[in-house]
Amino acid sequence: MRKTSGTQNSMKLIFIASCLVLLTAALIFDFIWASSSFTYLSLVSNWSVHKAVRRIIPKTEEKIEIVKYNNRLARDELNATFADIPAPQLEWEEMPSAPVPRLDGAAIQIKNLLYVFAGYGSINHVHSHVDIYNFTDNTWSGSFPIPKEMANSHLGMASDGRYIYAVTGQYGPQCRGPTARCFVLDTETKQWQDLPTLPAPRYAPATQLWRGRLHVMGGSKENRYDPGLEHWSLAVKDGKALEKEWRSEIPIPRGGPHRSCVVVDDRLFVIGGQEGDFMAKPGSPIFKCSRRHEVQYGDVYMLDDEMKWKTLPPMPKPNSHIEFAWVVVNNSIIIVGGTTLKHPVTKKMVLVGEVFRFRLDKMEWSVIGRMPCRVKTTLVGFWDGWLYFTSGQRDRGPDDPSPRQVIGNMWRTKLKF
Structure with a gap:
């Protein structure tokens, strides 16, 4: 032992x-x-x-x-195209959220009311109704359905102050096909009527009323990816079509979806957008979305009396998903949020958090403020000095500009310029 x-x-x-x-x-x-x-x-x-x-x-x-390490680079390693542009932090006030979150919806303001249409609730669910926000008392004050045959997202839309014209777009969730059906809403009676079908369906075309005609330009073609250059117009008045067919107009210089289209002082402006988009996965029974190459751009084009496209100074950065992200204030076009070129390393989508101003007297761009978070497909309105935006898809946080959740939040800030 x-x-x-x-x-x-x-x-x-x-x-x-x-x-x-x-x-x-x-x-x-x-x-x-x-x-x-x-x-x-x-x-x-x-x-x-x-x-x-x-x-x-x-x-x-x-x-x-x-x-x-989590999908972002140090500020000095990131090209300015993808980085946030220095801008003052505006004072934002959070208002009542929309009844439902929505992405790729549409919006039209008529006086003190903001009509918010359809959109994705999630990638597998789309809305089929309209919500109304009242800027006077800051409440959501009504809801009613859209026609069953009407697109749920990627709509083209314009208004004459009473009637809202809704054209083409995507019908259903995921990356389903488009419809060429077009409709008009009488906002006083809440009644819908048919319009002549568009010559070919499109996703998110630039759409605007100009000189008595409803103009539809660009967008993505039937496969959801190839940019369309076609430009059609239809004579309309008081919610009725004055023609049975759409007329071909001068093609737009650059095609693609998700652009702002604005008419000011008898001039038609088309701003930003992209070429390429998600596509349905081949053979998928639910048209499951599959990522494809996209290129955002900041091009600005204008039509005037000469009926020829003129190229104007581009946006401070490439910007897309801004079709209903604009308002006209004090002879300026204001654009809120969007998406820019993908991250050069992670290849992820980069959301935009700036508020842009285009002065129409000088044809100059500037950045006038920063949003409370980066958001794409914002739905924007302006009332009594207040700039409002609601809905869309927000970022993952201050240090991560890639998209995360679909939101219904409403914010406002007092514009001072």
Whole structure:
């Protein structure tokens, strides 16, 4: 028994001595490493793509950068096209949220009422009704259905102050096909009527009333991806079509969906947009959306008396998903949010958080403020000095501009210029 006990004691002493040797070696190695002029701090514990990685740059550069690992780069490593543009932080006030969240919906303001149409609730669910927001008492004050045959998203839409014209768009959830059906709503009676069917269906075409005609331009073609250049118009008055067929007009210089289309002082402006879009996955029974290459742009075109497209100064950054994100205030076009070129590293969609102003007297762009968060497909209105926006899809947070949840929030800020 004594011999066995002595052997065990000897083994313990050897084990302790080995540990001391290893500990001493580790301390020496750590001292040498810390003394080096090139030091890198590794990843913090509990690794996650939502954690930050601190990278210490060589001491000779005399600076320390924080590099975000979760799909973003340090500010000085990110091209200005994708980064936020410096802008004042406007004072936003949160108002009553919409009855439902919506993405790729449509909106038209008539006096103190904002009519908000259809849109996605989620990728698998689309809305088939209209909600009304009253700017006078800041309440959601009514709801009624859209026609069963009417598109649920990617609509073209315009108004004469009483009648709202709704043309073409996507029928159903996911990436289902478009419809060429067109309708008109009498906002006083809440009654819908048919309009002549568009020559071909389109997704999110630029649409506006100009000189007694309803103009529909660009958009995506039937496959949801190829940009259309076609431009059609239809004579309308008091909610009725004066012609049985659409007329071909001068093609738009650049096709594609998700653009602002504005008429001011008898001039028609088409702003921003993109080429390419999500497409239905081949063979999918539910038309499941599949990502494809997209290119956003900031091009601005104008039609006037000469009926020729003129190129104007582009937006401060490429911007898309802004078809109902605009208002006209003090001889300026105001555009809120959108999407810009994808992130150069992660290839994810980048949302826009700036408020842009286009001065019509000088034909100049500026950035007049920042939104409470980045949002695409905002639905915008203006009343009594207040700029409002609701709905869309917001970002993942201040440091992550990629899209996350579909929202119904309503915000407003007082415009001062």
